[in-house]
Amino acid sequence: MRYRFHNYHPPAEDLLGEVLSGLACQPKRLSPKFFYDRRGSQLFEAITRLPEYYPTRTEIGILREQGGRIAEHLGHETVLIELGSGSPDKIRVLLDSLRPAVYMPVDISGEHLRDSSSHIARDYPDLQIEAVCADYSNGLQLPEMPADTARAAFFPGSSIGNFEPAVAIDLLRNVGHELGPGGAMLIGVDLKKDFHKLDAAYNDNQQITEAFNLNLLTRINREADANFDINHFDHLAFYNEDEGRIEMHLVSTCDQEVRVDGRRFHFTSGETIHTENSYKYNVNEFHDLASEAGYKAENVWIDNDELFSVHCLRVDSLAGNAD
Numbered sequence: 001m002r003y004r005f006h007n008y009h010p011p012a013e014d015l016l017g018e019v020l021s022g023l024a025c026q027p028k029r030l031s032p033k034f035f036y037d038r039r040g041s042q043l044f045e046a047i048t049r050l051p052e053y054y055p056t057r058t059e060i061g062i063l064r065e066q067g068g069r070i071a072e073h074l075g076h077e078t079v080l081i082e083l084g085s086g087s088p089d090k091i092r093v094l095l096d097s098l099r100p101a102v103y104m105p106v107d108i109s110g111e112h113l114r115d116s117s118s119h120i121a122r123d124y125p126d127l128q129i130e131a132v133c134a135d136y137s138n139g140l141q142l143p144e145m146p147a148d149t150a151r152a153a154f155f156p157g158s159s160i161g162n163f164e165p166a167v168a169i170d171l172l173r174n175v176g177h178e179l180g181p182g183g184a185m186l187i188g189v190d191l192k193k194d195f196h197k198l199d200a201a202y203n204d205n206q207q208i209t210e211a212f213n214l215n216l217l218t219r220i221n222r223e224a225d226a227n228f229d230i231n232h233f234d235h236l237a238f239y240n241e242d243e244g245r246i247e248m249h250l251v252s253t254c255d256q257e258v259r260v261d262g263r264r265f266h267f268t269s270g271e272t273i274h275t276e277n278s279y280k281y282n283v284n285e286f287h288d289l290a291s292e293a294g295y296k297a298e299n300v301w302i303d304n305d306e307l308f309s310v311h312c313l314r315v316d317s318l319a320g321n322a323d
């Protein structure tokens with residue numbers, strides 16, 4: 001088996017430091033990247049199967065239907081870099097149509113990455129797999145790759161929506177530097193649509209999204225020596241029309257004090273911790289963003305109900321700030 005695991009994982013102090021600074025902000029906030037411990041990754045996979053959560057199955061449908069066309073753009077025998085190994089079904093569809101030489105999944109959750117990439121290794125015995133445990137939001141660090149093999153990136157699930165547009169531009173530009181001139185990126189982007197449909201996707205009947213949101217506090221209790229009482233926080237998710245994004249928050253249901261690593265944080269009743277943004281883009285809006293990041297938009301595929309888009313971008317100019 002040709003499988004390697006590269007650990008560039010951020011040390012545990014990063015979580016504590018970011019939690020302390022986020023809770024010291026006004027309004028309080030926590031980064032959505034911390035959702036994905038093992039339990040969080042499992043809850044997210046459960047979300048992707050919910051009837052209300054249309055993005056995953058819609059994106060898979062597009063990848064399945066357009067596999068041939070996508071391969072024409074991305075090419076075969078590439079190094080295929082996957083940013084965030086979210087849903088196992090998606091990558092299988094893509095591996096089948098692209099047949100890359102190397103599969104390089106990059107994920108912040110080491111446990112999740114080991115679980116998911118070992119299953120791929122078992123089912124694709126001839127595929128070289130280089131699993132990279134890293135936080136790609138702080139700049140992408142990748143193991144050495146053969147210079148003569150074309151690189152392609154797959155950034156599925158509208159994960160790009162987690163970042164403020166200006167930060168998303170920096171991140172895409174950064175990945176563009178790793179891909180090199182002429183490199184291709186396949187990126188899934190959730191479309192703007194009727195807000196009822198959006199709201200429902202983040203307020204599911206089975207309350208899995210609520211459990212996913214609250215699990216952040218459970219994780220912080222365990223990993224940052226905190227004492228959040230999850231019975232005193234409520235899940236809140238809504239579409240913010242002006243910003244073009246879903247916002248998720250955790251609402252304190254009473255006046256309370258919480259201890260994190262010996263420090264105390266006060267919450268008034270109704271005060272929220274902002275835990276996630278999920279930006280939605282029209283095709284034109286996303287084209288503008290991609291072009292600011294140094295890419296040329298080559299193609300876009302959309303499902304019949306116009307719920308979700310999959311763009312093929314090409315690294316065009318690497319000018320601008322490279323961090």
Ligand code: AVJ
Pocket residue numbers: 047055157158159160161162201202209212276277278
């Ligand atoms: C993984 C960031 C794309 O924003 O839809 C799902 C995360 N949060 N339900 C999204 C999420 C709540 C998801 N992304």
